[in-house]
Amino acid sequence: MMHLSAALATPFIDPLEAHRLWWVFLVPLALLISLAYKAVRQPTLDHIVRDVALMTAQVLIGMVALGAALFLFIEWIVPALVTPGT
Amino acid sequence: MTAAPRQDESPGLDPLAGFLALVLPGLGHAFRGQVLRGVLIGAGILGLFAGGILIGGITVVDSRSDRTETRISFIGQAFVGPVAFAVNTVHQSSFKGLDPLTNTRRHALPDERIENGRIRPMSLGAADGDPPVHVSIGKMHEIGVLYCLVAGMLNFIAFLDALRPPAKSRDDDEPVRTTGVVAGMLSGQSAGGTA
Numbered sequence: 001m002m003h004l005s006a007a008l009a010t011p012f013i014d015p016l017e018a019h020r021l022w023w024v025f026l027v028p029l030a031l032l033i034s035l036a037y038k039a040v041r042q043p044t045l046d047h048i049v050r051d052v053a054l055m056t057a058q059v060l061i062g063m064v065a066l067g068a069a070l071f072l073f074i075e076w077i078v079p080a081l082v083t084p085g086t
Numbered sequence: 087m088t089a090a091p092r093q094d095e096s097p098g099l100d101p102l103a104g105f106l107a108l109v110l111p112g113l114g115h116a117f118r119g120q121v122l123r124g125v126l127i128g129a130g131i132l133g134l135f136a137g138g139i140l141i142g143g144i145t146v147v148d149s150r151s152d153r154t155e156t157r158i159s160f161i162g163q164a165f166v167g168p169v170a171f172a173v174n175t176v177h178q179s180s181f182k183g184l185d186p187l188t189n190t191r192r193h194a195l196p197d198e199r200i201e202n203g204r205i206r207p208m209s210l211g212a213a214d215g216d217p218p219v220h221v222s223i224g225k226m227h228e229i230g231v232l233y234c235l236v237a238g239m240l241n242f243i244a245f246l247d248a249l250r251p252p253a254k255s256r257d258d259d260e261p262v263r264t265t266g267v268v269a270g271m272l273s274g275q276s277a278g279g280t281a
Contacts, residue, residue, distance in 0.1 A: 012136070013181075015143035015222030015230065022225035025141055029233060032137065036111075036130025036240045039123050040247050048126065 030059040104249030108167050111241045114248030127244050134237035135166050139173065142222040142230015144181060147173045150191070159231050165238035165245070181219040193221050 009017065018024070034055035042051055100118065107114025112128025115121075138146055145151075147170060149160040163170045182191040183200035194200050194217045197208050222230060 009220065012139050013144050014220040015145070015226045016141050017226075018141075019225055022229060025137075025229050025233075028137060029134070029229075029236070032130050032134045033236060033240065034130075036127055036134070036237075036244070039126035039130060040240075040244050043252075045122055045126070 026063060027056075027060065030056045030063075034059065099250055100248065103251075104245055107241070107245040107248040108165070110167060110169075111237075111244060114245065118248065118251065131166065131237045131241045131244065132169070134233050134240070135163075135169065138230045138233025138235075138237065140230075141233060142227045144173065144177050144219060145193070145221050146227060146230035146234055148177055149174050150178060152192070156227075156231055159235045162235045162238040165242045166234070167241065170234070170238065193217075193219060 009015070031052070034052045038048060038051045038055060039045070042048060100114075103114040103117050105114075106117045110128065111131035112124035112126070114124070115127060116124030146156070147160065147163055148156050151157045151160075160170075160174065178191065182193055183203055183205040184190075185192055185205050192205070194205050196217060198205050198217065199208060200206070200218055221227075
């Protein structure tokens with residue numbers, strides 16, 4: 001349930017009350033980075049939509065893969081190294 | 087024997103386009119005639135900057151922040167151009183007050199209010215109401231700062247691209263993919279064939 005102060009928050013002045021959904025903001029971040037980067041780097045803009053979608057997917061998959069790899073490292077590999085034989 | 091014209095000759099520096107790219111993201115490319123490219127660059131970079139302020143509030147752009155990472159991040163955010171400096175100026179002047187005890191400018195705490203540019207505790211008779219700004223914390227602040235910082239870094243890339251564009255004009259025809267020795271060999275071969 002939205003807090004009263006969040007309901008009264010002024011957009012662009014006060015922060016959003018979305019701490020539990022912080023990861024959702026990584027999607028528009030990847031999309032806008034891809035849009036600006038591809039607009040600069042692509043020789044032609046004929047396939048800009050496809051290129052931006054592809055780079056966005058690559059960035060998101062990369063972030064998920066990095067997160068999964070770090071999770072495995074911290075939850076499985078590090079404990080195994082610290083307590084050998086368990 | 088005359089040398090064949092090089093196809094990979096750079097058009098050289100364009101200081102005005104570079105300056106315009108720093109004034110407003112995408113304006114440098116639009117000035118060079120690549121309007122659609124400029125619009126897309128502007129949409130991406132200004133979208134990131136506005137998105138960062140929407141997520142983390144105006145406190146994510148703060149050149150005099152108490153938080154070191156936020157203060158350092160403003161160096162990167164500044165590459166967005168005058169927009170970033172305008173937001174920072176509004177933030178410093180309208181949402182911070184002078185602390186009479188330390189003689190420094192800071193945000194008002196929840197039990198304080200800003201009156202005539204000075205921070206005054208409510209216990210000393212400051213008017214009731216909400217503080218002028220809720221300072222963002224945690225993930226919302228980090229993501230907001232990240233959005234604005236990435237916007238500045240991307241505009242730096244766009245600035246370099248507008249200042250010194252690639253070898254051949256883009257959007258006109260196929261780009262030149264071979265440069266240097268390979269391009270010289272190809273142009274020499276072409277000249278030899280037509281001689």
